[in-house]
Amino acid sequence: GILLHNAEPYTRLLREVCEGVGLTPFLAEGVPLAETSAGRSFLLLLRILESNYARRAVMEFATTADLVPPPPAGDGGGNEWPTALWDALTIRAKIVGGREEWKRGLQGLPKLLEDRNRRRDADERRIDPGAVEPLRKFIGKLFALLANLERAKTWPALVNAALATAFEFIRESDERALVLDAIRNLRDLEVLGASPELTRFTRLC
Numbered sequence: 001g002i003l004l005h006n007a008e009p010y011t012r013l014l015r016e017v018c019e020g021v022g023l024t025p026f027l028a029e030g031v032p033l034a035e036t037s038a039g040r041s042f043l044l045l046l047r048i049l050e051s052n053y054a055r056r057a058v059m060e061f062a063t064t065a066d067l068v069p070p071p072p073a074g075d076g077g078g079n080e081w082p083t084a085l086w087d088a089l090t091i092r093a094k095i096v097g098g099r100e101e102w103k104r105g106l107q108g109l110p111k112l113l114e115d116r117n118r119r120r121d122a123d124e125r126r127i128d129p130g131a132v133e134p135l136r137k138f139i140g141k142l143f144a145l146l147a148n149l150e151r152a153k154t155w156p157a158l159v160n161a162a163l164a165t166a167f168e169f170i171r172e173s174d175e176r177a178l179v180l181d182a183i184r185n186l187r188d189l190e191v192l193g194a195s196p197e198l199t200r201f202t203r204l205c
Contacts, residue, residue, distance in 0.1 A: 013194065013204060038175035039205075041065035042166050042183075046202045049146055054097035058139070059087045066171045070134075086135045089127070092116075099143060106136045142169065149198065155190040158201055159183055 034040055044061040051057040063083040070081055092112065093105035110129035117126040145165040152158035162183050170176050186204060194200065 013189070013192075036175045036179065037066045038166075038170055038173055038179045041067070041170045042162075042179055043202070043205060045146070045165060045169065046198070046205065048142075049149060049198055050202065052097050053099050053102060053143065053146075055090050055095045055102075056097075058102075058142075059083070059090060062086060062138070065169070066173070066176075068169055068171050081138070082131070082134070085127075085131060086138075089132065089135060102139060102143070106132060106139065145169075152196060155194075155196045156187045158196045158198075159187045162201070 034043055041061070044057070044065050048054075048057045048061060062081065067081060069079050072079060089109060090105070093109045095101055095105040109132045113127050113129040113132070145161070145168060148161035149158060149165065152161050163180055166176070166180060166183065170179070183205070186201065189196070
C-alpha cells in the first residue's frame with residue numbers, strides 16, 4: 001500500500017502507474033478542483049493555453065471565471081469587468097486565436113471603431129475607442145503570466161507560475177486558498193522525475 005499525507009496532487013498519477021503494471025488501485029480522493037468555483041476558474045485559465053489562446057477560451061474565462069474585480073471607478077462604480085463589451089469587441093476585431101492575432105487585432109481595433117463611428121447615424125449607438133485600452137491591459141497581463149507557465153522547465157517553476165497567475169486573476173476566497181494549496185503540492189512531483197508538461201499538469205489539477 002501507499003500512504004500519502006495529502007494524496008490529492010498524486011492520485012491521478014498513481015492511478016496511471018498502477019494501471020500500467022496491471023494493478024487496480026483504490027484511491028480515496030477529495031473534492032476535485034472542477035467542483036469548486038475557484039477551481040473551475042483555474043481550469044479555465046489552463047484551457048486558454050490548451051487552445052492556443054483561442055478567443056472563445058479567453059472570453060469564456062473572462063466572462064465566467066470568479067475574477068478579481070477591477071479597481072473602483074472614480075464614482076465608486078465599475079466594480080465588474082465589462083466582459084460582454086469585450087466579447088463583442090473581440091468578435092468585431094475578427095480575433096480567432098494565437099498571441100500574434102490578439103496583438104494585431106487589439107492594435108487595430110481603436111481605428112476600426114473610429115471608422116465605424118463615423119459611418120453611424122447620430123442616433124445610433126457608438127462605441128468609444130477608449131474602451132479598448134482596459135481590454136488590452138487585461139489581455140496583456142493575462143498572456144504575460146500564462147507565458148511563464150509555457151516557459152517553465154521544472155515542476156517548482158511551473159507551480160510558481162500557476163500560483164502567480166491564479167493569485168492575480170482569481171478572486172480571494174476560502175476556495176481559492178484550497179486551490180492554491182493543491183497547486184503548491186505539485187512541486188513535490190519534481191522528486192519523482194516526471195517531466196513538467198502542461199498537459200500532465202492540467203490532468204493532475
